Amino acid sequence: MIKVRNVSIGQGIPKIIVPLIGSTDSELVKEVHHVMGLKPDIVEWRVDTYAEVGNLDAVQGMLSNLRDILVDKPILFTFRSFNEGGKREASVEFYQKLIKMAIQSKLIDLVDMELFLGDDLVTDLVCMAKENGIYIVMSNHDFHKTPKKEEIISRLRKMQELGADIPKIAVMPNNTQDVITLLDASNTMKEKYSDRPFITVSMGEKGVVSRLTGEVFGSAATFGSGRESSAPGQIDVMELSGILNVIHKNLEE
Template sequence: MKNSIGQSGQPLICASLVAGSQDEILLELAGILAKQPDIIEWRADFFAQISQPAKVLALAETIKQTAGNIPAIFTIRSECEGGQPIPLSAEQIVELNMSICRNTSIEYVDCELCNKADHLGSLKTVAEATGTKIIGSFHNFVFTPGREVLVEKFVQAAEYRLDVAKVAVMPQCLEDVLTLLGATLEAKTKISIPVIAISMGKYGAVSRIIGGVFGSALTFGVGSHASAPGQLPIEDLKTTLPIITKAMGA
């Protein structure tokens, strides 16, 4: 797969779709694709018709076909981890994730680690049968937990046999950013799957540029609208990431 997470020499740049209607999403997609990100993410929790599975599946496939060889991530972020309020239960979300695996050519599905173990197991079974990759994620939009907790989240994703481990947290100070970067570096020595590590907000903006130095395989950039605090424009990431990569190589 082109632009597979964890297979690049520098962090991949991902841009998120966060519009509410199909027409707005496809317009947003066109604008983002013009900026040539490495990966796109559809934040389906923003979709006004999220409770209609047939429309979700059809739009997901349209997004993927329009994106062509740019991989796509399907994400329903829960309200407790920074997502939009939606009329779906945790069980319905997992079912929809499994339907995405079975019925679309979306390459990645994001599933939060707070889900029940049997839900994660069922999703992984379906994903293995369809070739879909699962990103096990943890988000805290309020503060940054301790290093041990963050490492545990990375390790948990690997223990569930998921394909990518993602942690995104909110720092209250620069020391919190160091906590996240240290946990990322430690996780890379403990697990074999790719990791995505993000410190959000103004303090964490630097992590979106240098996270790859500590092992993060992907960073999120603004294509049209930000999906989380502290994201930088795609154009800025395309300028700065190669500089960091070149410097580290030298």
């Protein structure tokens, strides 16, 4: 379990993360006020959807505005690369500058780092995040398929070895068995290998069950949609919260 501000991740009901995906300052301000009304546990800024992402001063200014509005709500800062489902291409050099700026601003609480950026770059960014008290969500996304159970577990364990506070993997199922594979991998990770919270997601319509059953299979958080979803299969926050509470209540009985 880790505690980010007042949110305990890895304990009790899976925490709900809601993404902000507005492309302009005005859209983001409207969106964040709407999302605050949904009472998420964590707010993610998907900065790859931001039109001014190439301007680091604009990004930092918007981060400051979001911090003022969100007050004590944890902020997860994410630039999703184009190869892993993001909205724009970016060089490794730009990615590094952007993530370092966000970390050093100390306006965020968690930062997303993609596993396959390369071990040297990931290690460098992990060290900087830890020096600045920022938690690391290390991630991998496959929008085409679901790897074998052993590969899913291997990637999550590699993230732990590289210093992730919260390893995360999201995969696309092509059939029901793929969803079972993801859930089985999650359960084995929970039972045998995990020494910290992790997040696993089976995307798309077939994988919706994986977004609901984290408390059973081990996933510590789940993503819900605010105004719009940032990945296929995300559920409306209010519906998601209700289902998670029903499952939690019945697990306690």
